[in-house]
Amino acid sequence: MNNDLNFVDINAREINLKIINEFEEILGEPLYPGDERRIFLQQLTPVIVGLKHNINDSAKQNLLRYSRGEKLDYIGEDLFFTERLEAKKSSCLCKCKLSKSQEKDIVIPANTRISPDGNIYFYIKEDVVITAGELEAIGTLEAQYTGPQYNGFIPGQIKLIVDLIPFVESIVNTEISAGGADIESDDRYRERCRLSQETASTAGPDDAYISFAKEAHQSVCDAKVISPSPGVVKIIILLENALTPSEEILATVLESCSRRDRRPLTDKVEVGACNEVDYDIELTYYLDKNFASEESIYRKKIEGDNFDLANGAIREYINWQQSLLGNSINPDELRYRIQDAATYSILSNYIDKKFTAVRRIDLVSPVHTDIQNIEVGKVRNIKVNYGGLD
Template identity: 35%
Template sequence: MTVILPEINFLTTNPEELANEFIQMYEQAEGRKLAQADPLRLIFLTCASVITKQNVAINDAAKQNLLYYARGDILKHKGAEFDTPILEATAASTTLRMHLSLPLSTSKIIKKGELLATSNEGAIFFVSTHDAVIETTDLFVDINLKCTITGPEGNGFAIGEINSLVKPLPYVSKVENITVSAGGSLEEDEDSYRNRIYLAPEKLSNAGPTGAYEYYAKSASPLISDIFVDSPQPGYVNISVLLKNGELPSEEIIQLIYEKVNARDVRPLTDFITVSAPEIVTYDLDVVYYIETNAVDKTLIHQNVEKAIDEYGKWQSSKIGRDINPSKLISDCIKAGAKRVDVRTPIFMAINKGQVAVMENKNVTFGGLEDD
């Protein structure tokens, strides 16, 4: 959720305040002061401790009635109120091209689930998701495959890497995936789910408003991190998509989103929709950092600075339209323990809507030790 809300508490969780309140009430009722070693004071302190624990539990339960704090099964119930279930784990998918040694004399059907393919390692398997018909005129046939397990394990198989049938077919000379496998994910994380619930009222309209397009597009896959919706001219809608950790969407993910927003009960009749990855703006990173001479654990600082620089690259490319901002990099490195940071490149650059900044080359140099 982009809205920043103040922290709230329904009940006090400060045991000292509760104990003082008990003591004051007793002293006013009895007309005497309790000494520090009075047994009644110890009893009141114990009661305050027990009530504090109860107040913490009550506080947490009450706060989870609010979307901002809801988590776990309660968050799923909040989603149910808006007809927005959590996105379940998905399996990676790809397209397998099956080359025939010779044209068949008769047409043949390969039924859904009959074809099982894998890579040379054979640890991950992909199964056909639809019936495929091989005609007598075909020299090859393309079949959609889905990984047999859900999650990201099936992602990232390069073109040609899935090249073996578990059960060989006599008329097949070669198989190969012609798209990189993608789309496998774990169950939607709670922050993304909370954000979709926040957007859910937008779907009371069809996908005409910007927020409605964002809601429906994000509902296509848990891998989606950011969506930018633009209408360059009336009747035309461009949707730019970015995945988690700044990854660009595969054709399979783009197709999933397109099918989601182009459904007849979602898309306004007059809208023409395109879904694509954002335009890439590349930058080079050249950084020199220095550490204070008297720093206690210089090795740890080196590790933290290197990690901060890597995290900056992910941060920079994880949102569409985010300006290239070296000040963020300097701040992160200083927090990681660097004394001084010299960012030679990049310089600040405003990024247009629909663009994303992606690091092309990285050069990180330790400049040495400096006195404070």
């Protein structure tokens, strides 16, 4: 269904004509454009249209397709028995080391602060005890707040001890921080509500396992189910931004998918990370010389606000490419997004016609590459040149 559903008429022109026609019938005379009564009715039209929009929106909130926020929560819980996932904190393992061994146990208390840069903080999750005669012990670091901004710190980056402890020489993360996530978005929650219908089956359908995998953690953006051998079900997961899943996330997904009340008795469930297929981006693009005054605006839409590819069309392509498993590496999609970012419209015969200010794109890589449904394309090297006006 492509047409947007409306429960009441919200066309402002038709509403205005209907109001005027009804008043003319009641009065028994026409209301001409200069008539003050007609002008008064025209002034009422925006108010009536606004009320109709509110009525229409309220009615649409009763449908899964259109509901949002708190109303979507009620629909998800009451009709689909599915709850929205809460925000989570990032975490990682760390190694706590003493300057030299001691004759008594050294306790590094929970909530000891460690920072990668002095601006954001991780905490020791639980007391870490380095027993007498030992030099080091393993602990767990947890982010101060929820959210994905604490993910991705590589081993050795989280090492600044904020709360100093006698005899403790260093506390350093030994794995990439992962697991942090914002509260589940409406779109993702809505998708899980639809998938939840498959979980009623006791035959272990693919969509049921995918639903359980996405329920385990909101950073799981896609999953595929394969059977490498008889009786074995292997679930391949993809995290947002194609991050490598930590052992903790893999274990969480496995626990969610292998519960006795969820899997068939004969299924042996395994969980693994997807395979990465590396690709490079190397291109030079040119803008139309007739748009010299908008040159900077179009460049920012393509390369990002600071020309660092942090956002803009090329970053959107990278995010799109790594958002789904089995998403073939498609250079035509990259061309389209670059051209679409620098568009302008010309009104012709009451129709807006869309054109692009990108004159040409010399694309060296990527090249079209088919990948398997348990693989994801991940960018490696990026080289984007602006060739100037042409």
